[in-house]
Amino acid sequence: MSQVVDALVGLWAGSVSYGTTVEKFTIALDTDGSAHLNTAETGGHGTWQMTGEDTFVFTITERLHEGDSGVSGDTEVTGIDHLIINIDAKLFGTAFVGTGTAEVFDAAGAVIFSIAAETTAQLAPAQ
Template sequence: MPVSTWTPVGRWTGTVTHDGEVDEYTVAFAPDGSLSVTTRKSTGTGSWTVTGDDLLEFSLREDFNLDVTQISPNGHRAAYIQIDITARHDGDALTGEGKAVVHGPDDVEIYATGARTEARRVS
């Protein structure tokens, strides 16, 4: 079976849609399989892997900035989100879906939701 030569390495900007909200982000995919993400209210790190000719899976933990009081839809204070996405690339575009699990300051899961993302390569 041929191995995919496609790689997401570089910087991408995009949006993630969840619970009727749309948040913008920038993500940098590094050659070693790691990634870093920034949003207006959080930063995070994680890992990625190409799983097929046009498929990518990535997982990350996104911590809310200390100056942000993030309240989950069920009324609890959120500290971070664990996000797992499967995405398909088409040229310099990524579209994907996955799950976002919100955790409180005590690491307890307080909320989970679906997430959809769209991104474009910028470098």
């Protein structure tokens, strides 16, 4: 494994901003390219991969609670089933910053809306 890949593998704690909402999360990036997200309310799974010397992407499918709602612009949207988060990130030592989108889906798999997301995270200390 390269030093950059080694630097990314582990548990990261951070926050994501979308619209007027800020949420805390942890994400575990594993050596096999899998990614595991946890928030106070939900969780999700996906993949990550290097895209450059100090850049990487991750995609997470986050399952929500039946009937969850969200905000698209000034409109409250109900019937949200899951979202797919796509983030392009840049590593800065033991921190990363990223930008991307979260596409919000209903139970039938149709996109309800998409929203821009910005994230920052720090590598959690080894336990």
